[in-house]
Amino acid sequence: MGFSRDLSACGGFLVLLLTLPHLLANDYYISVLILGCLAAMTAVGLNLLIGFAGQISLGHAAFVGLGAYASGLLTTLAGWPVLPAIVCAVALTGAAAWLIGIPTLKLSGHYLAMATLGFGIIVSIVFNEAVDLTGGPSGFVGIPRLEIFGFAFDTDLSYYRLLAALLAVQMLVFQNVIRSRAGRALRAIHTAEAAARCMGVDVAGAKLFVFTLSAGAAGLSGALYAHYLEFVAPSSFGFLHSVQYIVMVVLGGMGNAWGAILGAFFLTALPEFLRAFEDVETVLYGGILILSMMFLPEGLAGGLAKLWGRVRAKRDAGEAGRG
Amino acid sequence: MADLLQASAVSVRFGGVAALSEADFTVPQGRIASLIGPNGAGKTTLFNAITGMVAAASGSVRLAGRDLTGLPPHLRARAGVVRTFQNLQLFTNMSVLENVMTGAHRRLGYGVLAAVLKLPAYWRGEREAGAIARECLAFVGLSDLADAPAGDLPYGKQRLLEMARALAADPVLLLLDEPAAGLNPRETKALGQLIRRMRDERGVTVALVEHDMDLVMGISDEITVLSFGRVIARGAPGEVQQNPEVVAAYLGGGEE
Numbered sequence: 001m002g003f004s005r006d007l008s009a010c011g012g013f014l015v016l017l018l019t020l021p022h023l024l025a026n027d028y029y030i031s032v033l034i035l036g037c038l039a040a041m042t043a044v045g046l047n048l049l050i051g052f053a054g055q056i057s058l059g060h061a062a063f064v065g066l067g068a069y070a071s072g073l074l075t076t077l078a079g080w081p082v083l084p085a086i087v088c089a090v091a092l093t094g095a096a097a098w099l100i101g102i103p104t105l106k107l108s109g110h111y112l113a114m115a116t117l118g119f120g121i122i123v124s125i126v127f128n129e130a131v132d133l134t135g136g137p138s139g140f141v142g143i144p145r146l147e148i149f150g151f152a153f154d155t156d157l158s159y160y161r162l163l164a165a166l167l168a169v170q171m172l173v174f175q176n177v178i179r180s181r182a183g184r185a186l187r188a189i190h191t192a193e194a195a196a197r198c199m200g201v202d203v204a205g206a207k208l209f210v211f212t213l214s215a216g217a218a219g220l221s222g223a224l225y226a227h228y229l230e231f232v233a234p235s236s237f238g239f240l241h242s243v244q245y246i247v248m249v250v251l252g253g254m255g256n257a258w259g260a261i262l263g264a265f266f267l268t269a270l271p272e273f274l275r276a277f278e279d280v281e282t283v284l285y286g287g288i289l290i291l292s293m294m295f296l297p298e299g300l301a302g303g304l305a306k307l308w309g310r311v312r313a314k315r316d317a318g319e320a321g322r323g
Numbered sequence: 324m325a326d327l328l329q330a331s332a333v334s335v336r337f338g339g340v341a342a343l344s345e346a347d348f349t350v351p352q353g354r355i356a357s358l359i360g361p362n363g364a365g366k367t368t369l370f371n372a373i374t375g376m377v378a379a380a381s382g383s384v385r386l387a388g389r390d391l392t393g394l395p396p397h398l399r400a401r402a403g404v405v406r407t408f409q410n411l412q413l414f415t416n417m418s419v420l421e422n423v424m425t426g427a428h429r430r431l432g433y434g435v436l437a438a439v440l441k442l443p444a445y446w447r448g449e450r451e452a453g454a455i456a457r458e459c460l461a462f463v464g465l466s467d468l469a470d471a472p473a474g475d476l477p478y479g480k481q482r483l484l485e486m487a488r489a490l491a492a493d494p495v496l497l498l499l500d501e502p503a504a505g506l507n508p509r510e511t512k513a514l515g516q517l518i519r520r521m522r523d524e525r526g527v528t529v530a531l532v533e534h535d536m537d538l539v540m541g542i543s544d545e546i547t548v549l550s551f552g553r554v555i556a557r558g559a560p561g562e563v564q565q566n567p568e569v570v571a572a573y574l575g576g577g578e579e
Contacts, residue, residue: 003441173439180438181448184425188414195412198374199492200400200429209435255416 006175010168013261017164021157030156032272034228037163038221040264043248044167044174045217047260050249052178053210054190055105056113059120060245063215065127065237066093067222069134072143072232077133082146086223093219097212105207108193112211120242127234139233146227159228166224167261170217175257177213186210190255218245251292253299262300327352327528328496333372333382335365335552342368343552345382350496350530352387355522357531357539359563360549361572366532367409369549370498373530374406375399386496401429403495407485407502409532415474419465419484422473423456426491430455459487463517479510486517496528497521503535511535515542540564548572 017037021030042064049055070089074080080088096119104115127134134140146153146162153159177183185206188196197203226232244267252263270288274281296303328350335343343365350356358366371377373384375396383392391399414422431452433444460466463483468476476484482502489497499518503511515538521527533539539546539560546563548556550572556563563569 176439176441177435180435180445181428181431181433181452182435182438184414184417184421185428187416187421188425191414191416192412194376195408195414195488196425197376197396198400198406199426199488200397201425202397 002179003176006172006179009258010172010175013171013258014164014168017167018161021160027156029272030160032269034156034160034163036265036268037160037167038225038228039245039248039268040167040261041163041170041221041224042218042245043252043260043264044170045214046245047249047252047254047257048174048177048186049210049214050246051254051256051259052183052190053186053207055207055211056110056246057116057211057214058113058239058242058246059116059118059123060214060218061237061239061241062116062120062123063093063097063218064222064225064241065123065232065234066096067219068226068232068237069127069222070219071223072140072226073133075144075227076140076142082144082227083148086146086220086227089223090216090219093222094212094216097215098208101208101211105211106204112207116242117239120239124234124238127237134234137234139231139235141231143226143230143232145230146224163224166220171257171261178257182206182209187255247289251289251299253301253303256299256301256305259299259301262304266300325352326350327387328373328530329383329385330369330373331383331385333369333384334380335368335372335377336380341552343372343379346549346552346554348373348530348547348554350528351544353522353526353528354544355518355529355531355542357533357543357546358549359533359536359539359546363551364549364572365552366549367500368552370406370500370530370532373399373498374404400492403493404498405489405492405494405496406498407489407500409501409504411481411485413473413481413484413488415472417473418469419460419471419473419476420453420456420469422484423459423487423491424452426459426488427452427455427493429492455491456487459491462490462520463487479506482506482510482514483517486521490521490525490527494527496530498530498532500532501534502531503533503538511538514538518542 020033042060046057046060049057067089070092071085074085074088075082100115100119104111128137153162185196185201188201189203189206193203248263248267249260251266252261253259270285274284277284326349330348332345332347333343334341334345346365346369348358348369358369360366368377372379375394383390385391386402386404389402391402414425431448433448437444457469460469463486465480465483465487468480473484503514506514518529519542522529531539531543543560545558546560547554548563548569555572556566556569
């Protein structure tokens, strides 16, 4: 159902991502695009949780951090090759989410938000205080770059291409989940949990599944972040970052599959464009967020869809007038 | 006729208040059995106890001899106990068709992996879900609205959509909680015919909670009367109407 459309949308998206670096004058912007892709991976997973299943996590940055530190430590301290370290980091992040989810997701209400808030704070404290392992507040360096079967992703451009491909695949997987029995169950939980339950949906199980999946995506993004910057520090994974991921989802358009990607790229790139206004940067940043939410209540993706609808209606009207 | 549903001596307490005291409710196979009583008598609470949405302090619920007592709601639903809600519980973030496809949840077998990899099981399952949903929409007369957002439907059609969604689950026992609430007399009459058709054409056994007495008396095969959490009468519509205790309960005479 709509698979060929999803496939071509994801393909088109990949082509767009791969073309972008060639349109940019400055190589520095490739690193912004890389950070955009990494943020988008987390945001797409979080969108599945917030926008589709209606559950809130206030600790997703901690899952990103867990992925980053796990993969970083496995490659440096334990000397693992990068690829298995990433796989292991993702599994570990998912397992952590699963353990948090088991007791909290059986309850209805905002228990998941509270539990993830607490989890995020604990993880932050561990990153800062377990100095022997994590290097404390200053973090640790020397994380190797990604190498797969002898091919080293040592330039920004090659790494960006890899991330673009991964993001496109993630989007396709995401769409496939949404357009299935499990996806309908998730959306059903969002609007009428009792009815979903009475249709045979295992509500706690479905929530646990989507929470684990979204944490796994965050872990993957974190691991790939560590192997890109070759450096991790706790300041990248604090509470405010968790909030920022939520803002990406909401600003992009909750429950719109492409919204989270738009939100992630927009919020990653925005500070770069505002850098010229150094004194009022933060004020402008906040102002733009407020204005977007006021005038685009369905998010960037919803606003664009509406604009496109208007353009098409006008064009159709014009053609009808000529005919 | 054997009883499909046997709810025996079901008690439900909310704090110190006894919402249901040892209530018995049975529904014979292939019949329409109604549950009536004044406001606050415990009708919806009994439905909630049958579907597992509230925990019963004591008593048992059996479906075709199988003990459902203690099972969570989704497992009772998978056993075939399906319900609609007094205040509509539609999935407003989906289209009409998707709502009904979600109703077929318990009938589809494929998992997430099949969906991600688009395995043949996925395509088969989705074709089946689509076919079931279209057929159920046709049954209640909503075929032309399949692609509309569920929340945009007028109230009466939202009620029908809930019926179609419940029907898509292929219910063994269908519990209807005040399906006529908010409907005008013409819509209520059509609803009565629809419920009858569900029984006659689909073989669905129906339990009905309803305040509209014309509807209840018109379509019920038997009626159970609840008052203050207790069953005070049971029988055919004609018998129940004549029962002095029932009359007293409705007019507020007796001191129960």
